[in-house]
Amino acid sequence: MIEPTKQLIESFRSEVPLDSSIIQSYCDVIASSGDVEDAKILLEWYMKHSEDWQYTPILQVVMRCGDMELAAELYTYCFEQGKLKEKAPDGMLHILAYMGYPLALEYVVDCVLSNDHDACLALLHMPYDHHYSRLIELFDQMYGQALFPELLPALSVKWASAEYMVPKLLAWGKQASIDCNGGLVMGIAMYGPAQKEQIKQILWDTDWELYSNGTGGHWWAYMSMPLVELTFAELIQDLKHAFGLKDKVDGDDQERIVRNGGQNADTSDVFKRSAEHCFDVLHSLLQLQLEHVPHPLRYVTPNAESMIDLYQQLFAWSTPHVDDSILGVIGNTLGIHHRLMERFYYLRSTMELAVRYEIERMI
Secondary structure (H helix, E strand, C coil), rough: CCCHHHHHHHHHHHCCCCCCCHHHHHHHHHHCCCCCHHHHHHHHHHHHCCCCCHHHHHHHHHHCCCHHHHHHHHHHEEEECCCCCCCCCHHHHHHHHCCCCCCCCCCHHHHCCCCCCHHHHHHHHCCCCHHHHHHHHHHHCCCCCCCCCCCHHHHHHHCCCHHHHHHHHHHHHCCCCCCCCCHHHHHHHHHCHHHHHHHHHHHHHHHCCCCCCCHHHHHHHHHHHHHHCCCCHHHHHHHHHHHHCCCCCHHHHHHHHEECCCCCCCCHHHHHHHHHHHHHHHHHHHHHHHCCCCCCCCCCCCCCCCCHHHHHHHHHCCCCCCCCCHHHHHHHCCCCCCCCHHHHHHHHHHHHHHHHHHHHHCC
């Protein structure tokens, strides 16, 4: 058992109220560094206090550190006659499927048809069988609609080839609400590294609005990056090339990197609007990288880029004479008083703390 688990349990037993954010932070650390012993003792505590919503983050520790024995215990606790109990905690299907517990696929499909987000995540950990025919029917019914079960498109990798499905998902993105298009991004990314350029183009496309915290699209965009092996280094390079300190951006590269809307808008206004969108997207994705958000799919290798390297790529000057950092590029493109300057200055301060933490871990 690691030290944070001991401290968390001691805090629970002291009955001194802990803020939910503190509990969440403890559980995040334990989930990334603990093992089955940590998961076991925390699950025992959760089952004794499951009525208290503040202990829900414990289930993430169980999911990421637990074994099949704990999964079976959790299944018995949350299921009755093969179905979730009415008061079972949210996300249980995903948790058990992530742990490899053999859920009844027909029941999970039933939950997807009832618009259960976590059932979709569960199915992404489960094998394909004939029950998927019902999902194909649902997909065909939903195709082209503005609103739909968000992660339904991510399941299409189970039954269709990239050659057939990726163009359909891209076309759907032109009609979909930004409340749902994160699932389309994931659907394309599920086809792997061959879709890297497609994902990059989607990120820079103003119509997709993948910087938005309100819709969650930025979260699924971030989760799509490791699926296609897209790095932040590539995104930073793209933006510096598109908006760097030079007199003219090559037309072909601008067309490839920056997709604008509004065909009749003034060219300079369109360019600046596209720049704002692209820097907003990069900022949102970097914020998630700083938060060390774990991937919901067990088989995905997370982004392992060094924060030291990313800081250098973003904020270092290549010469002492010209600020060609991301701040210099933003200032040159949008003006030194633009709101994005303040956002990236604040990001720089946050990244400096992350760099220090990364260096401390070397000791």
